[in-house]
Amino acid sequence: SAVISQKPSRDICQRGTSLTIQCQVDSQVTMMFWYRQQPGQSLTLIATANQGSEATYESGFVIDKFPISRPNLTFSTLTVSNMSPEDSSIYLCSGGGRYGYTFGSGTRLTVV
Amino acid sequence: DQQVKQNSPSLSVQEGRISILNCDYTNSMFDYFLWYKKYPAEGPTFLISISSIKDKNEDGRFTVFLNKSAKHLSLHIVPSQPGDSAVYFCAVTSQGGSEKLVFGKGTKLTVNP
Numbered sequence: 001s002a003v004i005s006q007k008p009s010r011d012i013c014q015r016g017t018s019l020t021i022q023c024q025v026d027s028q029v030t031m032m033f034w035y036r037q038q039p040g041q042s043l044t045l046i047a048t049a050n051q052g053s054e055a056t057y058e059s060g061f062v063i064d065k066f067p068i069s070r071p072n073l074t075f076s077t078l079t080v081s082n083m084s085p086e087d088s089s090i091y092l093c094s095g096g097g098r099y100g101y102t103f104g105s106g107t108r109l110t111v112v
Numbered sequence: 113d114q115q116v117k118q119n120s121p122s123l124s125v126q127e128g129r130i131s132i133l134n135c136d137y138t139n140s141m142f143d144y145f146l147w148y149k150k151y152p153a154e155g156p157t158f159l160i161s162i163s164s165i166k167d168k169n170e171d172g173r174f175t176v177f178l179n180k181s182a183k184h185l186s187l188h189i190v191p192s193q194p195g196d197s198a199v200y201f202c203a204v205t206s207q208g209g210s211e212k213l214v215f216g217k218g219t220k221l222t223v224n225p
Contacts, residue, residue, distance in 0.1 A: 001158065009153075031211055042116075042217040043156070043201065092155055094213075101146075101213060103155030 002027050002095055006104025013083055013111050020079045021107045023093035028073035030097045034066070037090040037106075046091075049076040083111045115139055118202055118216035126224055131189040133219050135202030138183065142204040146213065147176060147187045150199045159200075160187070192223045 003026040013019050023032070032049040047055040047068055055068035070076040076095075080087055088111045093104045117136045125131045133147075143164040148156035162169040162176045162185065169176050175188045189196055202216040 004155070006155070033212060035215075040217070043203075043213075043215040045212055045214075048212060094155075097211070100158060102158065103148075105153070105155045108153075 001100050002029050002102045004093060004095055004102050004104040006093055006107060008107055009105060010108040011110070013109065015084050015111055017083055018079055018081045019083065019109060020077050021091055021093070023076050023078075023095070023104050025074045025095045025102075029095035030073075031101075032070060032076045032093060032095045033101075034068060034076070034078045035092045035094060037092065039089075043092065046078070049078075049093075080109065083109075085111045087111050114216075115142075115214050116202055116204055116216040118200075118219050120219050121217070122220045122222070124222045124224060125192050127194055128191045131187075131192045131196065131221055131223065133187040133189075133200050133202075133221065135185050135187075135216055136183055137185075137204050139204075139206065140180075140183065141206050142214075144205045145176070145178060145185050146203045146205075147174075148201045148203060148215075149196075150201060150218070156201055189221075192221075194223045194225050197221055197223050 005024045034046040035043040037043050045058050046061045047057040049068050049070040051070045067079045091107045146161040147159040149159050150156040160171050160174045160176050162178050178185045199218045199220045201218045203213040
């Protein structure tokens with residue numbers, strides 16, 4: 001299965017700023033996704049990162065707040081824009097196909 | 113509206129005994145079911161999966177059971193080991209959909225030596 005390197009692993013950011021999270025996959029994968037895990041909650045899908053086109057966002061998530069890029073089949077970024085303390089969470093990327101999804105190690109974001 | 117429910121936030125068992133983690137789903141269109149294990153400060157790791165055409169899948173100490181009529185699946189770990197202590201997430205995919213996963217809230221398993 002694919003191995004995903006995600007960075008940064010953690011960050012503390014000032015409100016109003018933006019943070020870009022990167023995910024690099026060691027092989028080409030069909031699908032890539034971005035999730036958020038808030039304390040005590042399940043993994044919530046933010047969007048599907050589509051190669052060469054705009055990401056597909058889930059209800060409650062918008063492109064202006066969470067712009068996503070996927071320039072090729074092995075790389076994707078998620079930006080958390082104009083951050084507020086409510087954005088403090090763990091952000092995870094995932095890649096693979098239906099019968100095997102691998103996750104990055106996560107980015108623990110704290111907004112102060 | 114939770115589509116995937118793991119009603120037990122935590123479970124504690126003795127080493128060597130069986131651990132049973134449960135998951136219920138609401139949508140009969142889900143056709144592929146997965147279990148992930150997550151350690152602190154790490155991403156979830158795929159553990160085992162089952163297709164809706166089966167009712168059981170076994171991999172070493174891990175067995176997943178699927179009851180489609182009850183919309184229920186369970187993960188059995190036998191024998192349980194202290195290294196199994198982690199949060200276990202149930203995940204499902206929708207039939208003919210975009211292959212995105214829907215996760216439960218997770219069950220924290222503690223295996224005591």
